Amino acid sequence: MAESPTRDAQPSPDLFAELAEGTGLCMFLTGSYDDGLPLLWVNDAFLRKTGVPAGAQPPPPAPGRASLGPLELVLADPSSGVLAVPTLASGEAGTFTLECRKASGGTYWSHVTFTPRRDATGRVTHYLGVSVDVSEYVDERSAQLQTLAVERRRRADLDLVAQTTELLGDLEYPFALRDIAELLRTVVPWAAFYLHDDGLLFAEGIDVAAPPGGRGRRHARHVVAGDPERPLEAGTPRPGLETVDAVQDLLDGLVDGPVLVRLDVEYPPFSASGWLRRDLVTRVVDETGVRPASVVVHAMGGRRQVLGLLVTWNGDQAGVAVPGDGVAVLSEPDDVRTVVEVIARRAGTAIDNARLYAREHRLAEALQRAMLPEQADVTGLDVWTYYAPNAEHAQVGGDWYDVLDIDGSTVGLVIGDVVGHDVEAAAAMGQLRSVVRSYAYELTTPGVVLDRVDTLVQGMRIPRSASLVYATLRKRDDAAGPGEERWDMEYTRAGHLPPLLLRDGEVRQLDEGGGSLVGFGFIERRTARETLRPGDVLLLYTDGLIERRDRSLKVGLDALTETSARITARDAAGVGEELLSRLADAPEDDVAIVVVRLPDPVADAVTPALSPRSRRWLLPSEPASIGRARHAVLRSCEAWGLPDSASAELVVSELVANGVLHGWGNIGLRLFDTGDGLRIEVEDANPAPPVTTDGHPNRVGGFGMQIVERLADWGWRPSRSGKLVWAKLKQPAASLAVH
Known part of the structure; x- marks a missing residue:
C-alpha cells in the first residue's frame, strides 16, 4: 500500500515558480485593492499576451471603464464583470469576464479568476490572477445576441405592421390613426397623422366622406411681406425665411420623401411647412415636454394623390442638405425608416380604398333611393311595403315593388326581381319598372299588360332576366254594410313565386296565371282571378325572404306558408313585422314585401291581437x-x-x-x-x-x-x-x- 505524501515530500516553491513561469495560462500577482492593485509579478504568458511587464502603470481608464491593475472593466457590459469592483474591494475571490488592454492599445476579452492572499490578521495583501483568452467566445456570443436582437426587432416590426393593418381594417373606428400613432411610438419617441382635407388637419381618425385626394384647397407656397395674398415670385427669397416648402413639395408629389422639416426656422405663414411647424411645436411640447429641432415627414399616397402625412420625431435626428433641390433628407436607421414607410403606404392605400368605397356606396344608395317606388295611400286598404337590399352587395339590388292608385277604384300591385346585385341590375330594374308603370295606367287586365311588357322588353334588349307578379284590385259596389266590402283581384305571374292569401288562419298559394320570365312570353299571358273579403291578407314577396343556401326554394316556401298561418297581427305592418322577425333576421338576398289587408271593423274591434x-x-x-x-x-x-x-x-x-x-x-x-x-x-x-x-x-x-x-x-x-x-x-x- 502506497504511503501518503508528507509535508516534507511536498515540491519546493521554486518548482511552483518554475511551473508558473512556463505555463501557457496568463498569471499575474497584484497588490491589495486598497493599494490600487499594483502589478507586482507576471509570467511569460501574460507578458507575451499583453506586453505589460511587472511594475508597469496602466494608463487612466477610458470613460465608462474602471481600471483593475493591468485590466479594464467595461462597466456597461451585461456580464458578471459589473460585480468585479465591489467584490475585490471587499476582499472576496471571484471569477469575471473582463476586457483587458494590451500595451499596444488593443483589447481582448479574458476570463479572469482572482484569488486573495491574507496575512495573519486576515487582511488581503495580494491577489493572484489567472486569465484565459475568451475573445472568440465573447465575439461569437455577441454576434448571436446581435442576431437575436435583430430577429426580435424584425418580429416586433412585423407585429407592429400587423396591428396597424388590423386597425386600418376598421376605418369606421374614430381613433384608428391615433392608435396607430401610439403603436409607432414603440420605435420612435413621437408620431402623428395629418390628413390633407381642406388643407392639412391633425387626424385621429378618418373622414371617409372626404373625396379621394382631399377637397382641393392648397396652402400658399410663398408670400410677400405685408401682402399675404400676393405670391412670391420665383427666385426672390425673403430674408430670414425658409423659402423651400418641403411639405408642399411632398403633398404635390414633387419629391418622394421622406423629408426632414426643421422646426427651428421660420416659414411663410400660409405655407404648408409653416402651418405644420406651428402645429407641431405646440403639440410635441405638450405631449413630450421637449421642443424638437426637426421632424421627419412621410407621405401617405393614394392612387393619384398624396392624401396626408405621417410625421415622426426621432429625438436626436439630424438632417443632410441635398444640393440641387434644397430638401433636407433624414439620415435615420434603415429599420425605422422601413417600418414607418410601410405604415404610411398602407395607411394611404387604406384611406383611399375606404373613401372610394364610401363614394361608390353613396352613389349606389342614391341610385337605389331614386328608384324606390312612391307608394300610393289607398282608401279602404291597409298597405305596408318593405325593401332591404343585401348589405353584402353595396346596397344595390334588383328587387322592386309598386303600389299604384290607377283610377280611384283600381289599385295596381307589382313585385319583381331582376337577376344580379349590381348597378346594371338596378338599371334594368328601373327600366322594367317604368315599362310596367306605363302600361298599368293604360290597360286594365294584368295578362294584357304583361303581353305588352314582353313585346317592348324584347325590343329594348335589357341584359338581365327578371320575374314579376302584377295584380289589380277593384272595389265592388255591392257591400251590404260595414264589414261586407269585397275586392276583385286579377293577377298574372311571370316566373315569380306565387302570392299568398291569408284567410281565417289558413294560407293558400295563388299559383295560377303562371308563365315564363319577362321578355320570354311567346304565348298569350293568362289572368287569374280571386275575390278578397274583410280580414283577408294578400302577401307578395321576392325570393330573398325565403331563400337560403342550406335549403331548397320549395322548403323555404313551405316555411313561409307555415309561418304565415301563425300570424296574429291585425294590421298590414304587424303582419310584415312578424314575417321579418321570423324569416328575415339574416337574409342572404334582397328582400321586397308588399302586404295588403282588408280591414274588418267588426272582427278587429273584438279580437285581441298579439303582434310585434x-x-x-x-x-x-x-x-x-x-x-x-x-x-x-x-x-x-x-x-x-x-x-x-x-x-x-x-x-x-x-x-x-x-x-x-x-x-x-x-x-x-x-x-x-x-x-x-x-x-x-x-x-x-x-x-x-x-x-x-x-x-x-x-x-x-x-x-x-x-x-x-x-x-x-x-x-x-x-x-x-x-x-x-x-x-x-x-x-x-x-x-x-x-x-
Whole structure:
C-alpha cells in the first residue's frame, strides 16, 4: 500500500515558480485593492499576451471603464464583470469576464479568476490572477445576441405592421390613426397623422366622406411681406425665411420623401411647412415636454394623390442638405425608416380604398333611393311595403315593388326581381319598372299588360332576366254594410313565386296565371282571378325572404306558408313585422314585401291581437308622406291598444314634416311600443340636427319642435346615412296616477 505524501515530500516553491513561469495560462500577482492593485509579478504568458511587464502603470481608464491593475472593466457590459469592483474591494475571490488592454492599445476579452492572499490578521495583501483568452467566445456570443436582437426587432416590426393593418381594417373606428400613432411610438419617441382635407388637419381618425385626394384647397407656397395674398415670385427669397416648402413639395408629389422639416426656422405663414411647424411645436411640447429641432415627414399616397402625412420625431435626428433641390433628407436607421414607410403606404392605400368605397356606396344608395317606388295611400286598404337590399352587395339590388292608385277604384300591385346585385341590375330594374308603370295606367287586365311588357322588353334588349307578379284590385259596389266590402283581384305571374292569401288562419298559394320570365312570353299571358273579403291578407314577396343556401326554394316556401298561418297581427305592418322577425333576421338576398289587408271593423274591434311591438315604413320625401305617417301611427296604436293616439298623430306629423322640408332622400319611420309609452323614430339623410325655434319671422310655421317638446321627450343622434330624431310620448297624468 502506497504511503501518503508528507509535508516534507511536498515540491519546493521554486518548482511552483518554475511551473508558473512556463505555463501557457496568463498569471499575474497584484497588490491589495486598497493599494490600487499594483502589478507586482507576471509570467511569460501574460507578458507575451499583453506586453505589460511587472511594475508597469496602466494608463487612466477610458470613460465608462474602471481600471483593475493591468485590466479594464467595461462597466456597461451585461456580464458578471459589473460585480468585479465591489467584490475585490471587499476582499472576496471571484471569477469575471473582463476586457483587458494590451500595451499596444488593443483589447481582448479574458476570463479572469482572482484569488486573495491574507496575512495573519486576515487582511488581503495580494491577489493572484489567472486569465484565459475568451475573445472568440465573447465575439461569437455577441454576434448571436446581435442576431437575436435583430430577429426580435424584425418580429416586433412585423407585429407592429400587423396591428396597424388590423386597425386600418376598421376605418369606421374614430381613433384608428391615433392608435396607430401610439403603436409607432414603440420605435420612435413621437408620431402623428395629418390628413390633407381642406388643407392639412391633425387626424385621429378618418373622414371617409372626404373625396379621394382631399377637397382641393392648397396652402400658399410663398408670400410677400405685408401682402399675404400676393405670391412670391420665383427666385426672390425673403430674408430670414425658409423659402423651400418641403411639405408642399411632398403633398404635390414633387419629391418622394421622406423629408426632414426643421422646426427651428421660420416659414411663410400660409405655407404648408409653416402651418405644420406651428402645429407641431405646440403639440410635441405638450405631449413630450421637449421642443424638437426637426421632424421627419412621410407621405401617405393614394392612387393619384398624396392624401396626408405621417410625421415622426426621432429625438436626436439630424438632417443632410441635398444640393440641387434644397430638401433636407433624414439620415435615420434603415429599420425605422422601413417600418414607418410601410405604415404610411398602407395607411394611404387604406384611406383611399375606404373613401372610394364610401363614394361608390353613396352613389349606389342614391341610385337605389331614386328608384324606390312612391307608394300610393289607398282608401279602404291597409298597405305596408318593405325593401332591404343585401348589405353584402353595396346596397344595390334588383328587387322592386309598386303600389299604384290607377283610377280611384283600381289599385295596381307589382313585385319583381331582376337577376344580379349590381348597378346594371338596378338599371334594368328601373327600366322594367317604368315599362310596367306605363302600361298599368293604360290597360286594365294584368295578362294584357304583361303581353305588352314582353313585346317592348324584347325590343329594348335589357341584359338581365327578371320575374314579376302584377295584380289589380277593384272595389265592388255591392257591400251590404260595414264589414261586407269585397275586392276583385286579377293577377298574372311571370316566373315569380306565387302570392299568398291569408284567410281565417289558413294560407293558400295563388299559383295560377303562371308563365315564363319577362321578355320570354311567346304565348298569350293568362289572368287569374280571386275575390278578397274583410280580414283577408294578400302577401307578395321576392325570393330573398325565403331563400337560403342550406335549403331548397320549395322548403323555404313551405316555411313561409307555415309561418304565415301563425300570424296574429291585425294590421298590414304587424303582419310584415312578424314575417321579418321570423324569416328575415339574416337574409342572404334582397328582400321586397308588399302586404295588403282588408280591414274588418267588426272582427278587429273584438279580437285581441298579439303582434310585434315595432313597426317600420320607408316614405318618399313628399308632402303626402305626412298623411301616410299619421295613418300608420293610428293603425299601430289601435293594434297595440295604446291610448292618446291623437298626441302620437300630432308628434309624428311634425317629425315627418320636418324630414320632408329639411331632410334629404327617403324618410324612415319606426314605431315602438316600449311598455310605458310610444317611441317614434324618424330618419333622413340630412346630418344637420333639428332646432327648436320661436317661429319664422313674417312666415307661417316654425313651431313644430315646440309642439313635439310639449307632448314628448325627444332627442336626436347621428345615423349611418344622416340623422335620427326620436320622441317618446309623455304619459297622461291620469295614466301616471294609475301606475
